[in-house]
Amino acid sequence: MHILVQGNVRGNTLLDIGTGPTIHSVISACPYVQKIILSDYSQVNRDALQHWKDNKSQTGSALCKFILDLEGGKFHQTVPERFAEIRNKVSAILPVDLTQCSSIHLGNDYPDIIVSSLCFEVACKDVHEYIKVVQYVGSLMAHGCHLVVVGVLEETFYRVGKFSFRCLKITESEVKTAYTTNGFEIKTWKEYIPPPRTAEEAEFSDFQKAFVMHAVKV
Numbered sequence: 362m363h364i365l366v367q368g369n370v371r372g373n374t375l376l377d378i379g380t381g382p383t384i385h386s387v388i389s390a391c392p393y394v395q396k397i398i399l400s401d402y403s404q405v406n407r408d409a410l411q412h413w414k415d416n417k418s419q420t421g422s423a424l425c426k427f428i429l430d431l432e433g434g435k436f437h438q439t440v441p442e443r444f445a446e447i448r449n450k451v452s453a454i455l456p457v458d459l460t461q462c463s464s465i466h467l468g469n470d471y472p473d474i475i476v477s478s479l480c481f482e483v484a485c486k487d488v489h490e491y492i493k494v495v496q497y498v499g500s501l502m503a504h505g506c507h508l509v510v511v512g513v514l515e516e517t518f519y520r521v522g523k524f525s526f527r528c529l530k531i532t533e534s535e536v537k538t539a540y541t542t543n544g545f546e547i548k549t550w551k552e553y554i555p556p557p558r559t560a561e562e563a564e565f566s567d568f569q570k571a572f573v574m575h576a577v578k579v
């Protein structure tokens with residue numbers, strides 16, 4: 362979430378959709394917001410996040426150290442201090458099922474920033490469903506609010522350990538159109554094309570490109 366570091370994205374409340382079992386997606390965003398809401402489909406992942414919030418696990422320390430080094434000491438924080446700030450700012454860990462619109466119960470907490478990493482294409486089985494997700498996410502946001510999405514293009518599967526997960530094979534044009542025709546203006550789009558994979562690497566994922574998109578609700 363280096364986009365926040367660059368100074369374009371600011372806000373009071375940040376919602377991360379599909380956080381997974383670790384808080385890595387909010388480490389760099391944390392100093393720029395007052396409140397952080399995490400969410401995930403899986404109860405196991407939500408329990409892992411709660412466990413971390415309750416200070417019963419320190420998962421993410423190495424990545425946090427890496428991010429603090431990248432920041433160049435800007436916030437004069439150690440890893441335990443950044444973790445304490447995140448624990449303090451995480452106000453809720455919510456269940457979400459993106460395929461069931463209206464599934465996130467935010468109460469009065471309307472997010473100024475929504476972030477989501479590697480989640481929308483995992484949650485959706487076809488492009489139509491992806492578009493519905495974009496519309497739903499847009500319905501959670503006021504005009505001018507920010508959406509930062511990390512995604513992969515043309516991936517059909519990824520593997521974590523011995524478990525293989527399916528993924529929606531979606532093109533760059535389908536992703537961009539889903540946002541621009543559903544109330545978002547894309548401000549920045551950065552992409553990463555992986556080098557040719559070894560046979561062993563090819564067993565873990567077949568994505569053709571990864572992207573980081575910053576869009577604003579218009």
Ligand SMILES: C[S@@+](CC[C@H](N)C(=O)[O-])C[C@H]1O[C@@H](n2cnc3c(N)ncnc32)[C@H](O)[C@@H]1O
Binds near residue numbers: 386458460484
């Ligand atoms: C590849 S992981 C990404 C986790 C984390 N955001 C990251 O970047 O490492 C995909 C996440 O999407 C969540 N997910 C899967 N289906 C979902 C759904 N229908 N609604 C919301 N989240 C879902 C999974 O539980 C998982 O945590």
